[in-house]
Amino acid sequence: MKSKLSKYTSIIMWIGVLIYGGLCFYLFYMQSIQPLDYNNRYFQSDLPYHISMIIDDGWYYSFTAYAYQLFYWLGGKGTVLIALFLAAASVLCVFLTEKLLELLLGRSRADALTVGCALALNLVMPFFWRFAGEYRYVSYQAGNIWHNSTYQCMKPVALAAMIYYMKTEKDYRESLSGRQWLGLAGLLVLCTGIKPSFLTVFAPVLAVKLLADLCRKVPFKQVFLLGSTVIPACGVILWQNMIQRVRIRKQKGNSGQKARIRKRKGTLGQRSRIRKRKKVLGQRSRIRKQKRISGQRNKMSERNRKIMRMKVSGRMRQR
Numbered sequence: 001m002k003s004k005l006s007k008y009t010s011i012i013m014w015i016g017v018l019i020y021g022g023l024c025f026y027l028f029y030m031q032s033i034q035p036l037d038y039n040n041r042y043f044q045s046d047l048p049y050h051i052s053m054i055i056d057d058g059w060y061y062s063f064t065a066y067a068y069q070l071f072y073w074l075g076g077k078g079t080v081l082i083a084l085f086l087a088a089a090s091v092l093c094v095f096l097t098e099k100l101l102e103l104l105l106g107r108s109r110a111d112a113l114t115v116g117c118a119l120a121l122n123l124v125m126p127f128f129w130r131f132a133g134e135y136r137y138v139s140y141q142a143g144n145i146w147h148n149s150t151y152q153c154m155k156p157v158a159l160a161a162m163i164y165y166m167k168t169e170k171d172y173r174e175s176l177s178g179r180q181w182l183g184l185a186g187l188l189v190l191c192t193g194i195k196p197s198f199l200t201v202f203a204p205v206l207a208v209k210l211l212a213d214l215c216r217k218v219p220f221k222q223v224f225l226l227g228s229t230v231i232p233a234c235g236v237i238l239w240q241n242m243i244q245r246v247r248i249r250k251q252k253g254n255s256g257q258k259a260r261i262r263k264r265k266g267t268l269g270q271r272s273r274i275r276k277r278k279k280v281l282g283q284r285s286r287i288r289k290q291k292r293i294s295g296q297r298n299k300m301s302e303r304n305r306k307i308m309r310m311k312v313s314g315r316m317r318q319r
Contacts, residue, residue, distance in 0.1 A: 009112035017119055021091040027146065029083035045147040047086075051079065059247055061240040063193040064153045089153050094118050096159035103166055154195040161187040161198070169226075173218050176225045185229040192233040196240065203230045 031045040036052065054065035055072055071081035098110055098118035107114055145151045164187055168180045192199045210223045 010110065010115055013112055013115040013119060017091060017094050017115070020094070020119065020123070021087050024090040025083055025087035028086040028149070028152075029080065031147075031149075032079035032083055045149065047082075047147075047149040050149055051082065059243065061243045062150050062195060063190065064150050067153075086149055086152050089156050090122070092156040093159060094122050096156055096163065097121055100159055100163055100166075103163065150195045151197070154191055154198060157187060157191040157194060158198040158202075161191055161202070172226050173213070173222055176222060181225060181229060185232050188230060188233040189236055192236045193240075196233075196237050199230065199233050199237070203233075206230065 027043075028047065030043045031047040032051060034043050034045070034048050036048055050060065050062075050065065051068050051072065054060045054069050059065075067085060068082050071085055072079065075081040094115075095118075098114050101107070101114045101117055102110065105114065161184065164184055168176070168184055172180075188199060188202070206227065210227050214220065214223050
């Protein structure tokens with residue numbers, strides 16, 4: 001009776017996970033179609049900006065951008081497939097969280113406890129407190145950052161990396177096969193390429209753990225092999241920084257070029273105004289000169305008329 005009840009409870013939990021996936025699809029779709037407007041407070045997120053960066057601007061430093069580009073093209077330049085992809089990632093997080101709980105609790109298979117805890121851990125959110133902010137889920141530190149799409153994609157890969165690490169760590173002291181090394185290094189590369197947040201926590205903790213193992217006389221070769229799995233992921237971070245720096249340089253170059261164009265336009269405009277002013281001054285000078293000449297001519301004509309009148313009056317007197 002107890003096992004049957006547990007089975008039904010587990011089925012109900014999995015139905016709850018599917019409902020959770022449908023709600024995630026609605027949320028991410030509403031986020032993806034929102035305009036790039038900070039005044040939108042109900043579905044405010046980074047998702048439309050991330051989509052715009054790869055679709056409109058043609059660049060992005062996260063692997064998710066290339067998935068967005070593919071799904072945007074397959075969806076007929078729509079965001080339905082992108083929302084479905086993010087919802088699937090969210091549901092996958094529940095499955096992987098359940099597998100991680102199985103390893104931590106020593107369970108052999110899924111049951112109502114592990115499924116229920118996995119779903120609850122992915123639903124952890126603080127209550128809405130208006131004093132803390134006007135947005136309902138943006139910028140809160142919680143188990144699920146709903147507004148950050150790259151975080152949603154990083155979570156399942158990070159969980160997979162943790163599960164794979166826990167299975168690899170059991171036997172690494174004796175031997176670490178090339179397949180195990182490539183598997184863990186590949187997951188860390190993928191996870192870091194999506195978002196480097198996980199590596200910034202995982203790598204320091206791994207370093208402390210390996211240092212403790214080294215003090216326990218674990219062979220240096222094995223410690224080095226397991227620790228070297230983070231090196232390719234560090235290379236991904238360098239690649240991301242390079243992309244951002246190149247983008248910043250291009251923006252600075254474009255802004256400098258625009259400034260030079262504006263300066264040149266300003267110089268040309270200033271020169272045009274100077275030429276126009278000189279032209280106006282030249283016209284005024286010619287007008288004043290013409291007035292002086294006409295004035296002189298008037299004076300000369302007046303003088304000539306006086307002389308002619310004097311001559312005429314002199315002749316009349318002689319007669």
